[in-house]
Amino acid sequence: MFHPRSIAVVGATEGPANINTIMFLDSLLEFGYQGQIYPVNPRLSQVSGLKAYPNIRDIPGPVDYVISLIPAEATPQLIADCVAKGVKTAQFFTAGFVETGEKNRARLQDELVRIARAGGVRLLGPNCVGIYCPASRMSYCADFPKESGRVGFVAQSGGYTYLAVRMGAGRGVYYSKVISYGNASDVNEADLLEYLAADPETDIITAYIEGTTDGRRLLKVLTDAAARKPVIVIKKGRTEAGRKGTMSHTGALAGDDKVWDSALRQAGVIRVEDVDEMVDLLVAFLFMPVPRGRRTVVIGAGGGVSVRAAEECESAGLMLPTVPDDLRSEINRYFSLAGSMLRNPVDILAEPLGDGAWAPVLKALDGWQEADVILWQMSPDMEPIRTAEFCRIVLDIRRTMVRSFNSVQKPKALAIHTLETHSGLEEMVALREACRHEKIAFYPSVYRAALAISRYISYHHRGRALPAANLQGARW
Amino acid sequence: MFHPRSIAVVGATEGPANINTIMFLDSLLEFGYQGQIYPVNPRLSQVSGLKAYPNIRDIPGPVDYVISLIPAEATPQLIADCVAKGVKTAQFFTAGFVETGEKNRARLQDELVRIARAGGVRLLGPNCVGIYCPASRMSYCADFPKESGRVGFVAQSGGYTYLAVRMGAGRGVYYSKVISYGNASDVNEADLLEYLAADPETDIITAYIEGTTDGRRLLKVLTDAAARKPVIVIKKGRTEAGRKGTMSHTGALAGDDKVWDSALRQAGVIRVEDVDEMVDLLVAFLFMPVPRGRRTVVIGAGGGVSVRAAEECESAGLMLPTVPDDLRSEINRYFSLAGSMLRNPVDILAEPLGDGAWAPVLKALDGWQEADVILWQMSPDMEPIRTAEFCRIVLDIRRTMVRSFNSVQKPKALAIHTLETHSGLEEMVALREACRHEKIAFYPSVYRAALAISRYISYHHRGRALPAANLQGARW
Numbered sequence: 001m002f003h004p005r006s007i008a009v010v011g012a013t014e015g016p017a018n019i020n021t022i023m024f025l026d027s028l029l030e031f032g033y034q035g036q037i038y039p040v041n042p043r044l045s046q047v048s049g050l051k052a053y054p055n056i057r058d059i060p061g062p063v064d065y066v067i068s069l070i071p072a073e074a075t076p077q078l079i080a081d082c083v084a085k086g087v088k089t090a091q092f093f094t095a096g097f098v099e100t101g102e103k104n105r106a107r108l109q110d111e112l113v114r115i116a117r118a119g120g121v122r123l124l125g126p127n128c129v130g131i132y133c134p135a136s137r138m139s140y141c142a143d144f145p146k147e148s149g150r151v152g153f154v155a156q157s158g159g160y161t162y163l164a165v166r167m168g169a170g171r172g173v174y175y176s177k178v179i180s181y182g183n184a185s186d187v188n189e190a191d192l193l194e195y196l197a198a199d200p201e202t203d204i205i206t207a208y209i210e211g212t213t214d215g216r217r218l219l220k221v222l223t224d225a226a227a228r229k230p231v232i233v234i235k236k237g238r239t240e241a242g243r244k245g246t247m248s249h250t251g252a253l254a255g256d257d258k259v260w261d262s263a264l265r266q267a268g269v270i271r272v273e274d275v276d277e278m279v280d281l282l283v284a285f286l287f288m289p290v291p292r293g294r295r296t297v298v299i300g301a302g303g304g305v306s307v308r309a310a311e312e313c314e315s316a317g318l319m320l321p322t323v324p325d326d327l328r329s330e331i332n333r334y335f336s337l338a339g340s341m342l343r344n345p346v347d348i349l350a351e352p353l354g355d356g357a358w359a360p361v362l363k364a365l366d367g368w369q370e371a372d373v374i375l376w377q378m379s380p381d382m383e384p385i386r387t388a389e390f391c392r393i394v395l396d397i398r399r400t401m402v403r404s405f406n407s408v409q410k411p412k413a414l415a416i417h418t419l420e421t422h423s424g425l426e427e428m429v430a431l432r433e434a435c436r437h438e439k440i441a442f443y444p445s446v447y448r449a450a451l452a453i454s455r456y457i458s459y460h461h462r463g464r465a466l467p468a469a470n471l472q473g474a475r476w
Numbered sequence: 477m478f479h480p481r482s483i484a485v486v487g488a489t490e491g492p493a494n495i496n497t498i499m500f501l502d503s504l505l506e507f508g509y510q511g512q513i514y515p516v517n518p519r520l521s522q523v524s525g526l527k528a529y530p531n532i533r534d535i536p537g538p539v540d541y542v543i544s545l546i547p548a549e550a551t552p553q554l555i556a557d558c559v560a561k562g563v564k565t566a567q568f569f570t571a572g573f574v575e576t577g578e579k580n581r582a583r584l585q586d587e588l589v590r591i592a593r594a595g596g597v598r599l600l601g602p603n604c605v606g607i608y609c610p611a612s613r614m615s616y617c618a619d620f621p622k623e624s625g626r627v628g629f630v631a632q633s634g635g636y637t638y639l640a641v642r643m644g645a646g647r648g649v650y651y652s653k654v655i656s657y658g659n660a661s662d663v664n665e666a667d668l669l670e671y672l673a674a675d676p677e678t679d680i681i682t683a684y685i686e687g688t689t690d691g692r693r694l695l696k697v698l699t700d701a702a703a704r705k706p707v708i709v710i711k712k713g714r715t716e717a718g719r720k721g722t723m724s725h726t727g728a729l730a731g732d733d734k735v736w737d738s739a740l741r742q743a744g745v746i747r748v749e750d751v752d753e754m755v756d757l758l759v760a761f762l763f764m765p766v767p768r769g770r771r772t773v774v775i776g777a778g779g780g781v782s783v784r785a786a787e788e789c790e791s792a793g794l795m796l797p798t799v800p801d802d803l804r805s806e807i808n809r810y811f812s813l814a815g816s817m818l819r820n821p822v823d824i825l826a827e828p829l830g831d832g833a834w835a836p837v838l839k840a841l842d843g844w845q846e847a848d849v850i851l852w853q854m855s856p857d858m859e860p861i862r863t864a865e866f867c868r869i870v871l872d873i874r875r876t877m878v879r880s881f882n883s884v885q886k887p888k889a890l891a892i893h894t895l896e897t898h899s900g901l902e903e904m905v906a907l908r909e910a911c912r913h914e915k916i917a918f919y920p921s922v923y924r925a926a927l928a929i930s931r932y933i934s935y936h937h938r939g940r941a942l943p944a945a946n947l948q949g950a951r952w
Contacts, residue, residue: 023860101819129860143862157780162858167895208780236780241796241820242787248817249783274784304633304684304712307725308750311718320717341724343577344717382638384499384605386619419643420920425901444896 001089001122002133002177004064006036008056008087010078011069012047020069021047023129023140024093030142036061056085064088067130072096072108075126079112083119090116092126098183098251099127106251113185127250128182129158132165132175135201141165149174151282152202154192156181156210156250160234163275164206172436173282176201183250190214190221197225204285206278208234211252219263226268230285230459232278233269235260270459280443280452284413287441290460291372291411291453294319297365298345298446300377300415306345309377309415309446316450317458320344321370330364359404366408373453374410377446378431379417381424391423395430402434413441415449477565477598477663478609478653480540482512484532484563486554487545488523496545497523499605499616500569506618512537532561540564543606548572548584551602555588559595566592568602574659574727575603582727589661603726604658605634608641608651611677617641625650627758628678630668632657632726636684636710639751648912649758652677659726666690666697673701680761682754684710687728695739702744706761706935708754709745711736746935756919756928760889763917766936767848767887767929770795773841774821774922776853776891782821785853785891785922792926793934796820797846806840835880842884849929850886853922854907855893857900867899871906878910889917891925 009025012018021039025048028037039047042054053059056066056078066087068078072094082090097109109126116123124130129140134148144165151173155161158180165178176199179192189209196202205225212218225231237243237254246254264271272278296318298309310320323331323344331342334357341347348361365374378398380391405412416431418424435442443449485501488494497515501524504513515523518530529535532542532554542563544554548570558566573585585602592599600606605616610624620641627649631637634656641654652675655668665685672678681701688694701707713719713730722730740747748754772794774785786796799807799820807818810833817823824837841850854874856867881888892907894900911918919925 019861022863022866099817141860141862155780157783159777159779159781159858162860163781163895166857166897166900170896210780210783236783236787239787239790241790242783244796244798244819245783245786245817245821248819249779301635303635303725304631304686305635305639307633307686307712307718307721310721311712311715314715314717320720322720341721343720343724345721381642382635384617384638385495386617387498390498419639420646421642422905424642425905429898429901 001065001124002131002138003136004035004089004138006038006061006063007033007065007067007138008038008040008059008063009067009069010040010056012039012041012052014044014047020093024067024069027139027142028137031137031139031144031146033137038063056081056087059085062086066090068092068094070094072105072126076108076111076115079115079121079123080119082121083115087121089122089124091124091128091130092182093129094125095127095182097126097185099247099249101248109183109185116186123186124179125182126185128180129161130180132161132178134175145169145174147174148176148201150201150203150286151175151206152196152199152204153178153206153208154181154189154196155179155208156184156189156252157208158182160208160275164278167275167279168282170432171279171283171442172439173279173286184213184252188212188214190218193218193221193225197221197228203229204282205229205231206233206282207231208236208275210236210246210250211254213253215255215263219267222264222267222269231267231269232281233264233271234274234278235264235271270455276448277451280448281455283441283443284452284456287439288411288413288453288456291457293372294454294457295321295371296373296375296450296453297321297323297368297371298375298377299348299365300345301349301379301382302341302347305377305379305382306341306347309345312447313375313450316447317454318373318450323368324370327364327368331361334361358401362404362408366410371410374408374412375415375446375449375453376405376412377415377417379419380427380431381419381421382417386421386423388423391427395427398431399434402431402438402440406438406440413443413449413453415443415446417445477541477600478607478614479612480511480564480614482514482537482539483509483541483543483614484514484516484535484539485543485545486516486532488515488517488528490520490523496569500543500545503615503618504613507613507615507620507622509613511540514539532557532563535561538562542566544568544570546570548581548602552584552587552591555591555597555599556595558597559591563597565598565600567600567604567606568658569605570601571603571658573602573661575723575725577724585659585661592662599662600655601658602661604656605637606656608637608654610651621645621650623650624652624677626677626679627651627682628672628675628680629654629682629684630657630665630672631655631684632660632665632686632728633684634658636751640682640754643751643755644758646908647755647759647918648915649755649762660689660728664688664690666694669694669697669701673697673704679705680758681705681707682709682758683707684712684751686712686722686726687730689729691731691739695743698740698743698745707743707745708757709740709747710750710754711740711747746931752924753927756924757931759917759919760928760932763915764887764889764929764932767933769848770930770933771797771847772849772851772926772929773797773799773844773847774851774853775824775841776821777825777855777858778823779817781853781855781858782817782823785821788921788923789851789926792923793930794849794926799844800846803840803844807837810837834877838880838884842886847886850884850888851891851922851925851929852881852888853891853893855895856903856907857895857897858893862897862899864899867903871903874907875910878907878914878916882914882916889919889925889929891919891922893921
């Protein structure tokens with residue numbers, strides 16, 4: 001499935017309405033897929049510069065993998081052709097089956113499965129975008145990274161794979177294999193999770209699941225996988241409208257959310273709400289050593305924003321020990337008491353001062369034995385002065401500060417807020433680049449950083465006694 | 477206070493470390509303040525091109541407003557000079573008073589207040605950035621909008637005023653008056669809220685409060701204000717670390733959060749968690765007619781993201797009625813059943829099709845009597861194809877779609893997601909501009925849109941029977 005010698009794209013076409021062809025044929029070309037690519041279209045002799053064939057049975061060499069872009073009505077014939085040709089995997093982007101809620105459409109899907117199983121062809125989908133595997137240069141999207149990573153992602157929704165891959169790329173998170181499986185008519189979430197659990201190229205398993213038809217097996221597979229690797233799951237269908245939505249999307253029965261919730265917990269799976277939380281957690285797994293505990297010191301700018309940071313850290317399950325007097329006096333040598341909070345959060349507005357004050361204060365905090373984590377928050381467009389010249393100077397200072405931050409020995413992370421002003425967005429992009437280069441974990445807000453770190457700690461310290469977090473007043 | 481004839485900036489200086497002068501003197505110049513501006517510095521004859529005076533008593537004309545940038549130790553003499561000069565308001569950016577937690581610093585603040593009160597000078601702060609009033613061209617920030625709006629904002633944190641004003645500007649929200657009051661030693665939150673309640677230039681009152689020393693009066697002022705205008709309050713100190721933070725920031729006793737929560741509710745105030753929720757709610761108040769109820773139809777792209785949208789709307793207190801068969805058939809004329817959810821959310825991927833399908837479907841949904849609100853979600857960088865050329869074409873189509881969306885009669889909003897890819901950020905900026913131009917309410921996510929709309933409905937229908945929202949499974 002992940003290393004086919006050849007791929008046929010059935011229904012590839014030319015012309016202005018060729019979106020599907022751009023997705024599934026042109027992406028393979030642009031991505032540098034090394035096997036044979038065969039467009040199949042009875043009305044064309046050539047597609048995207050490649051020789052086209054009227055039917056897959058007319059293709060001279062073997063065909064390992066077929067991508068179907070043709071209408072649902074024509075798919076039974078196609079799957080019969082796949083059987084005749086000895087195809088190993090048929091992936092159906094084609095939609096319009098059980099998810100429509102129409103009985104005859106559900107029957108059509110059943111027929112596909114029957115023919116495929118009888119003929120020894122594995123079926124992926126229907127109603128899915130299929131496989132992204134950078135190692136074999138398989139991709140349904142030209143702009144996905146060619147770089148392989150250590151995260152596997154199994155997704156019932158194709159859309160979520162775009163979210164996970166693109167959001168990941170911006171945060172330094174790359175994937176070994178991404179598989180969207182849509183209606184799960186044959187190959188299902190359990191098969192794919194089982195594969196990733198055994199896959200030596202995958203260190204962390206992630207999944208987006210709407211529903212299942214074999215909960216017992218899924219639970220067993222998840223339990224086995226979670227015993228070997230961290231497993232992070234987005235399970236949809238929390239609310240009534242969400243459950244109707246999964247049915248309408250992939251024909252999936254979402255099931256009782258409370259049952260799912262406790263089953264996932266029992267399996268040792270980390271359940272997250274959505275893709276942003278998933279990527280946040282991956283950033284912790286990939287770029288942070290495991291903290292000894294939840295005691296966090298928050299540094300950076302400042303005032304009301306520090307108050308907010310304190311609340312958000314506590315709400316997410318972290319604790320903020322108070323900076324002791326001797327350490328406070330030491331910091332006070334570099335930062336005036338006036339206009340600064342130094343008790344934790346510690347207002348360190350190093351930007352106007354540069355590294356001279358920043359480095360020794362970082363060192364002092366790094367040596368503080370009562371703190372397990374250092375979280376630095378930065379809000380470029382919150383600053384009082386945002387002239388173009390000022391922004392340029394401060395950005396250079398901040399880049400230097402990011403490098404200094406990397407000398408901190410404790411587990412650490414950076415939260416880079418933006419108010420989404422034009423200059424704030426530009427600066428955020430530049431600072432993220434600096435963090436990726438330094439391999440420092442960074443987050444778009446203190447709350448998201450705190451939640452990811454807190455869960456990361458919970459995962460690694462599970463079963464052990466940790467001081468309970470004070471969640472009083474938590475709204476999250 | 478808001479319309480002084482002249483302003484003296486005490487401690488204004490020249491040179492590379494003149495950040496405070498850039499904030500408080502240069503901003504007035506760049507903002508076009510029309511009164512007299514007097515730099516005061518005994519060591520300089522000129523600052524920023526203006527004649528400087530050694531002491532405010534040496535200034536020839538009257539001085540209505542003084543901004544103090546000098547160290548805390550020197551402020552008792554300054555306030556005595558203010559009394560001698562007949563100054564009306566003295567605003568202290570100067571910090572280092574009660575908020576440090578040091579007893580002698582608290583005494584220093586008490587002394588300032590004693591001298592000011594005895595001499596008839598009103599004191600703003602200390603530890604505050606003061607006043608932004610576009611009508612009188614007063615500003616402590618050169619990049620704030622010169623455009624006046626109808627929202628007043630009273631903030632114990634100066635930093636939050638930057639957040640509120642800049643975030644507001646990006647969303648089409650402008651302010652009549654913004655006042656940061658820091659340690660509230662003399663003029664306090666109640667005084668300022670009372671003023672805004674009576675201010676004909678202010679239609680909506682917003683506030684960021686850390687604590688108060690006169691809860692009884694504040695509650696009365698808030699109740700009176702809320703009877704006249706919508707009042708939205710961020711109250712900090714929900715968690716233990718938050719309460720320590722407010723003390724360390726402005727010396728404010730945050731108090732028991734449960735007491736605050738019920739007091740604010742009794743007063744008829746809308747409590748929000750933070751500035752993003754505040755601006756979101758302002759967007760609803762400013763750009764949306766009041767919906768008749770909570771029944772919402774979600775349109776746009778699609779699949780897994782639609783499932784998420786359904787869950788988020790329900791979690792936020794909105795309801796998603798199921799599209800009836802006749803309406804579904806009508807939509808089905810334009811959008812294929814295959815690959816589309818049409819039951820609500822309704823997957824309308826009009827981008828490849830253009831206005832020909834979009835306009836009639838919008839019209840059909842607008843005429844549906846079982847829906848009160850139309851919420852359109854758009855995720856530019858979630859699309860399968862993101863080549864530069866494709867992005868350009870689709871952006872043009874989307875701009876046209878935004879104009880068509882404005883013909884919808886029902887209350888409506890647009891959620892523009894981005895995964896923070898470079899092209900996604902650019903497209904988001906362009907689409908926001910289109911929305912601001914059309915005066916359409918827009919939000920950075922479905923959840924934030926839904927929460928703001930839900931609260932907006934609750935505010936306007938309070939005391940009346942509305943169908944209860946199904947909050948089962950809600951995590952927010």
